[in-house]
Amino acid sequence: MKQINLYSDGSSLGNPGPGGWGTILEYNGNEKELCGGQMNTTNNQMELKGVIEGLRALKEPCEVHIISDSTYVVKAINEWLAGWIRNNWKNASKKPVKNIEFWQEYLEVSKHHKVKATWVKGHAGHEHNERCDILARTFAEELRDNQ
Secondary structure (H helix, E strand, C coil), X not given: CEEEEEEEEEXXXXXXXXXXXXXXXXXXXXXXXXXXXXXXXXXXXXXXXXXXXXXHCCCCCEEEEEEECCHHHXXXXXXXXHHHHXXXXXXXXXXXXXXXXXXXXXXXHHCCCEEEXXXXXXXXXXXXXXXXXXXXXXXXXXXXXXX
């Protein structure tokens, strides 16, 4: 099984507002950059969408190491998601989970992969995280400027 590093970041101007995501897939010394976004979105949605689209781009089952500065994404993948599903999309406080449609999309695109997620501090000089931030922010700014 191929081992892939998936670096991802999201950005929203206004939260909600125009948003973007940036992802880098790294395999065997090669890198592929992806980015996208949407007009009315939140930062958390774009953080997760970057992971979703990175996973969607993989053509075969892989061991995927997700590296993100989003504690929301990392903790949900590593800790919370199984409980949300078990509790019919309710969190530990019995409140509905936000962004259910994004999490359902994540489950669909991740089901053939072995996934683990690691948190990195944002804006702290991590090369791939900084590049993903630029990709995400630039896409969001282009959406905003082309309204």
